[in-house]
Amino acid sequence: MPKRKAAIAVGGVAALGAAALLLPNANASQDDNQASGTTGSAKTLKAADASGLAAQLQKILGDAFAGSYYDSGKQQLVVNVVSGDNNVILQAKKAGAIVRQVENSAAELKAAARTLKTKATIPGTSWAVDPRTDKVLVTADSTVTGAKWDRLQSTVKSLGADMATLKKSSGTFKTFVSGGDAIFSQVQGGNVRCSLGFNVTASDGSPAFLTAGHCGVAAKDWSDSQNGQPIATVDQATFPGQGDFSLVKYNDPNTQAPSEVNVGNGRTVQIKQAADATVGATVFRMGSTTGLHDGQVTGLDATVNFQSETDPNGVDTVTGLIQTNVCAEAGDSGGSLFTQDGSALGLTSGGSGDCTNGGETFFQPVTTALQATGATLGDGGAGAGGQAGAGDQSGAGGQAGAGDQAGAGDQSGAGAGDQSGAGDQSGAGDQAGAGDQSGAGAGDQPGAGDQSGAGDEAGAGGDQIGGGADPSAPSDASGSGAAHDGSSSLTGTR
Secondary structure (H helix, E strand, O other): OOOOOOOOOOOOOOOHHHHHHHOOOHHHHHHHHHHOOEEOOEEOOOHHHHHHHHHHHHHHHHHHEEEEEEEOOOOEEEEEEOOOOHHHHHHHHHOOOEEEEOOOOHHHHHHHHHHHHHHOOOOOEEEEEEOOOOEEEEEEOOOOOHHHHHHHHHHHHHHOOOOEEEEEOOOOOEEOOOOOEEEEEEEOOEEEEEEEOEEEEOOOOOEEEEEOHHHHHHOOEEEOOOOOOOOEEEEEEEOOEOOOEEEEEEOOOOOOOOOEEEOOOOOEEEOOEEOOOOOOOEEEEEEOOOEEEEEEEEEEEEEEEEEOOOOOOOEEEEEEEEEEOOOOOOOOOOOEEEOOOOEEEEEEEEEOOEOOOEOOEEEEEHHHHHHHHOOEEOOOOOOOOOOOOHHHHHOHHHHHHHHHOHHHHHOOOHHHHHOEOHHHHOOHHHHOOHHHHOOOOOOOOHHHHHHOOHHHHHHHHHHHHHHOOOOOOOHHHHOOOOOHHHHHHOOOEO
């Protein structure tokens, strides 16, 4: 796709609730926050500003700092402290945060996580610090039963009720391959389909994009069409281990890679910066299977133990992830996690559940991926502008992106049936990403095209984003489809 804009992480037909929340309120929210008022001694902050303040206060408080979270209802930052210097705590209050005394220090919570790693690294488990409860939240999926469940339960109990809690998830932890603006690769045994996350500039100045690490491990050469020629090549990939991210460079150095998230019908959200996630903040995720969905960050520095795809008795552990209650399904992997004010937060990695019953979804932090790869967010000016609000993105730049997605729609034809269906992820092999990478059985799913026509609804869904939810919009716009004239049919797993 030489000189063609690469749209980023498109989901297409957006979920109505998230669409109504995202763009129509973006400018008003920013204006309110810029007015800055205070409630008592605590400042009213945007989530992105709260993240920056939390980082500053962590340095000020030192060992007294025990985590922080964003109260989205009051738009205030809450900082946890253990016994410390009253003068330091006073500084935190003067800086505009609500200060809350807690029992567990950050060091104690990290020690609890290390104990879990040593004694309970079991496929189908995860843990993350939840500063709202001042505890480590441990989750087990539906595969953790019998002796494994007993072992996990015993380990959590040994940490103490005041240190950790344990809950069951009805789903199965797995990587969510495919989704967003589809990218494809042909490997032995079938096709691999993943999702483009955010466009970036590599350290050598060349245009590139970030996607999930298990995609980069799966295949080296990627195309923007089902059986097309490669247009990008993996430069770096990390999975499993300390992250789930890949840097993929466009083969044509003239490729225009705008720093924006396409939310359907030519409308985009300008991505202005990368930011660290804050627990409690409202976030948005795009994916071609389920469209636009919103939720909250529920934990940071999460560890997820996926069933190994190469060793039936092994575990693929990924650390340092963002935990959320945003739903996701097969076909959403690699897509973008972002805020309504244009902050890039994460890349969809994996999780459990679905968008009917809910579940947990984990994301690779963008800030970590950028630091590790040496890339910078943005396109060096292409597509970047002075647009202050996400709702302002419906102009010519957004239309260019829409035109560029014709290729994605073209992918929905014969290619749609080549992708394995969601059921392909139900097996244990799908939980890690390595087996997904094999592409085995990728061409066997005849039902992949069942969502054809969903792309026709993209216009309605996109209009809802730009101007608010349209009560006359088709009910299917709840997120069951995708953008790009039928790219929703490409919902299979690798």
